[in-house]
Amino acid sequence: MSLFRHVTAPLIDQNPVTLQILGICSALAVTTSLTTALTMSVALTAVLCASAAVISLIRRHIPSTIRLIVQITIIAALVIVIDELLQAYAFEISKRLSIFVGLIVTNCVVLGRAESFAMRNPVLPSVLDGLGNGLGYSLILMIVGGIREFFGAGTLFGRAVVTTQAEGGWFQPLGLMQLAPSAFFIIGLLVWAIRSLRRDQIEPAEFPLASEEANR
């Protein structure tokens, strides 16, 4: 059952976004609606799993001097393949995601997992670890995307949930939710909520205040 742990741990305990604060850029950019957030989540999870599998498979033969460039090459190739697939089979969504699918290459979650896990572990645990981290990232993206789309446009997955004032209802959309800063606020609140419940996630302060120092 320890294998299963690789999938469940990154969901909350080791979440790449809220604990390791990785992949924030894309989490801001694509969470204005659930559709784009879901597509991005699926694309990133697919890239994570596939890159973990390939890198883990050849991990014994990657010279350490060029390991990062080898990892990036593999990840970049997979990202291009996913991007091409989206352009062929989900053209509308790929246009809305514009450059952000391509930027999965620079998403620290992917390289981070490749470097810290897939390079040292067999294929199956690596793929499960990739899946877990992909799902952890997706979970945060879906929560942020859901909140932003609901409060920012009154819709979920593009379908109207409440009637906005523009269409004669009572709901006044919160314009801020469609802008990038709101994702910062929501992720910040999520980090705060998770760390209040799981106190072991709180890191010791790097520079304690002088008053606290005196109390020690």
Added chain:
Amino acid sequence: MADPLTLWRGFLARPNDDRVKTFGVAVLVAFVCAAVVSATSVTLKPLQDAHLEAERAARMEAMLDTLPEMRGLMQEAGVTALETRMINLSDGSFAPDLDPVNFDVAAADDPDSSIAIPPEADVAGLKRRENHAPVYLLERDGELMLLVLPMRATGYQSTITAMLAVQPDLRTIAALTITGQGETPGLGARIAEPDWAALWPGKEIANEDGEIVIEVVRGTATGPYQVDGISGATRSSNAVGAMLTFWLGDLGYGPFLDRLESEGL
């Protein structure tokens, strides 16, 4: 010569910090990745092109929607789409024997079906121009009602393609639609937004002497020959202006427009 399998095993057995192995792994990874990417790209190209073509058609439709009187005319004439005709760009004559459906727009690369543009005349940064081009038109009782000219130019970081709709006087712009571009999202890419497209209708291409004077300007546009550029996207907006200058000029549709003016359709 040892058999390949032994060689391969020997290669894998080398220590990881060995130079041959480092170089070999780098080459192999690059080669395999390149092969995978190329194979995907080639296999999926037809599907992607179909989407782009559908989008181009949709933009053409959307452009016609901004010209309600054209819709009315088309309904009266009982047609649902504009008529496509091939023209010979150098003398402006129709080329009825060419099939517009199978016309390859990439023909500009082929020395047999294109000409080199002299550098001093190449304001749109194209280097070569094809000999034939499709034009879209709406005619009624032998009279031209609307002419749509496809054009392209090199922008800041991509090729910009567009459709220019011209009124029957061949001087007034009815609409300009950017059909394809890969400019910077949020800056240059705004040339494709309806707000900017709305600045074009009613502008005039040429002055009384027939000179092409339409231009994109910084700041505030004055008069019928100037259009406001987009701030923060000077190179992209200027490229659109240069595109019009080139394609309406002597090396573009100039001969065709002159012929239409003197002889009619």
